[in-house]
Amino acid sequence: MTQNIVDPHLHLFALDLGDYGWLKPDKPPFWPDKKTIAKNVGEADLRLTAGLNLAGFVHIEAGFDNEHPWREIDWLESTCKLRFKSVACANLYSTDFAHTMQILAKRKSVVGIRHILDDEALAILSHPQCARNFAVLNEMNLSFDAQFPVHDTGAVHELIKHAKQHKNLRIIINHAGWPPVSGTIEDNKWQDNIHYLRDCENIAIKLSGWEMANRQWSFQAIEKPLKQVITCFGSPRVMLASNFPLCTLSRPYLELWQGYKTELHLSANLFQQLAYNNAAHWYKLN
Template sequence: MTQSLLKIIDPHLHLFNLQQGDYQWLKPQNPPFWPDKKRINRNFIEKDLCLPVPIHLAGFVHVEAGFDNQQPWREIDWLQQHCTLPFKSVAFADLTTHVFEEHLRQLQQRSTVVGIRHILDEQAQAILSSHLIDRHFALLADTNFSFDAQLSLSDTPALDLLVAVANRHKSLRIIINHAGWPPSDTDKRAQEKWLTGLQKLAQCENIAMKLSGWEMSNRAWQPEQVAKLLRHCLSFFGDERIMLASNFPLCTFSMPYADLWNSYVTLPEISPQSLEKMAFNNAKTWYQF
């Protein structure tokens, strides 16, 4: 029996142009100090996104990769000039500075931009406590841009600030990156905090989860670990606020792009109907394709 075509939208990937962009984080003298970082310190373009039949890449969301944080629209201009697949862009914009509004105006002029990301991580509490936060999230909501939030769900003070922001700006779509950095199975305390964080976020209907980035904490991750995390996410969020994503090219630290997507689509936990939502429909809706 022939397999039917499975369309996906990859909602979290990065393309690199080392000749035009800065990418300070890719340089060997800068963090993160991964021993294998040089493997991704090269150009990646759209044609590197190869998938096996019957999986068909119908579109993607490009998330800012540190191309030029002073003029973030330069990354978008390069992408719009060279990409041929349907795609949307999540650009960088600094939430803590007064140039945010001007940068937002510049980004609004680029047709693919649908949101911004300012990586929170260790600075999450400080950034989300900024006196400019409410003004800037209101601007995002007014321009119909989403916010990609990258932080650990185990960071309870920061998470509570994010939930408060989500409740104050209910029309703003907030999308959690990399499953909110789920902790290892051995760290039970952090796991409890992560699950509590997941539950708090799920109560905000304007928040969705992107599942990706497994290789960042464990190069040898296994599909069973993802299946377990997916079950937790489904129990709180349901299948309409979860997106499966790659984090390409960083996913290649663990396996080729095609193998990653094959591991997702063969997870026994996912029904064909849920897979269609989490691999295609939800990204189409949340990122305004």
């Protein structure tokens, strides 16, 4: 029987149309293998076979044009044929945020925004303008993709404040918040903070981006954080994702999803939730 997949975190590139500064060789990140993904990537490159069918996806902003983020959405909506939703770039510091969101809201695929927080997470999330802009997202019933290290306790508590204040705001943590890989003190903080986050029912978590921490990652290594987040959040708030095309720095797209299905020892019902149902719900693909 064919298993449908909704991939809730991937990127398509049109290098001839967009900026993509982070993919240029003279701009960070300075990965020696970055050139292998610095190319045009379209819907046709999302190939699944062997009992897996890509029934939809969520495109996460990829630096096409951060000043005019609707340009990336217009390109996607003019070229993509599969069922999809988009998470646009938007600046949480911006005093023009509401106007940007009004423009983006006219695009039918837009369900939310991302401002990459990373190591600036605490400064951004505690800024007064950020609170005002989250109120805009809440009013518009849109989502926020939060990319930052969950071992950052200060940032976690700021995010919880926003989640509790804005009940319509769906917050989805990207890349599992960079879970434990090294046995350091940050690992304990990640585990503690995952427990803090679980009390906010409008916060979900996506597991992907393993290649960004370790190009040689194994499915065995990610079983532990997967079980931890399922135990903590409950299975309806957990999603498996690819981070395509970055995932191909470690393994092909098909191999990734085959491994998720066969190597993580998930029941058929649980895999259905993590690989399809939850993404369709949290990103409004239904």
